Amino acid sequence: MSGEEEVVLHGMWASPYAKRVEIALRLKGIPYQYVEEDLLNGKSEALLRHNPVHQKVPVLVHNGKPVIESCIILEYIDETWKSSGHALLPQEDTYRRARVRFWADFIQRQVIKRVYLSL
Ligand SMILES: N[C@@H](CCC(=O)N[C@@H](CS)C(=O)NCC(=O)O)C(=O)O
The missing domain is CATH 3.40.30.10 (Glutaredoxin)
Incomplete structure (x- = not known):
């Protein structure tokens, strides 16, 4: 850019x-x-x-x-x-990229939503 x-x-x-x-x-x-x-x-x-x-x-x-x-x-x-x-995101390693995406999705579904629901 x-x-x-x-x-x-x-x-x-x-x-x-x-x-x-x-x-x-x-x-x-x-x-x-x-x-x-x-x-x-x-x-x-x-x-x-x-x-x-x-x-x-x-x-x-x-x-x-x-x-x-x-x-x-x-x-x-x-x-x-x-x-x-x-x-x-990891640039070259597709497996590491998939793992980062998994944890980002996990945090979104499990952590953020639960914290919000408990407020
Ligand atoms: N899936 C969306 C969720 C965004 C979201 O829920 N934003 C909330 C604030 S945390 C919002 O703008 N709420 C306003 C509304 O529901 O009217 C994302 O990841 O960007």
């Missing part, structure tokens, strides 16, 4: 899904603008326009194009800024 980049993240402070995207952007050293969404009292017009299907955070808007679903955003970041910062 080169040239002028506009990266905007719509998130919410307590969202683990948005947090993992923020962590990925920081690990990669990608400058971004953060938009805090008020999920209870009114989502921004931009969030609803960029994510009309689920109307949830996180949404990453890269040069005007929205990417949604945190796992998909993480893969997009890794593939788009390949040579920046740390790789998020």
Whole structure:
């Protein structure tokens, strides 16, 4: 990736899904603008326009194009800024990549959902 980049993240402070995207952007050293969404009292017009299907955070808007679903955003970041910062997924070893995907999926299904349900 080169040239002028506009990266905007719509998130919410307590969202683990948005947090993992923020962590990925920081690990990669990608400058971004953060938009805090008020999920209870009114989502921004931009969030609803960029994510009309689920109307949830996180949404990453890269040069005007929205990417949604945190796992998909993480893969997009890794593939788009390949040579920046740390790789998020093992690059060469497909087995190690499959294991990382397994644990990411496990954390999403078992950990994040349980923590939310217990609140
Ligand atoms: N599967 C989605 C889950 C996103 C999600 O559930 N976001 C919550 C905040 S943690 C949200 O925006 N909720 C607002 C709503 O349901 O209206 C992802 O991984 O991005």
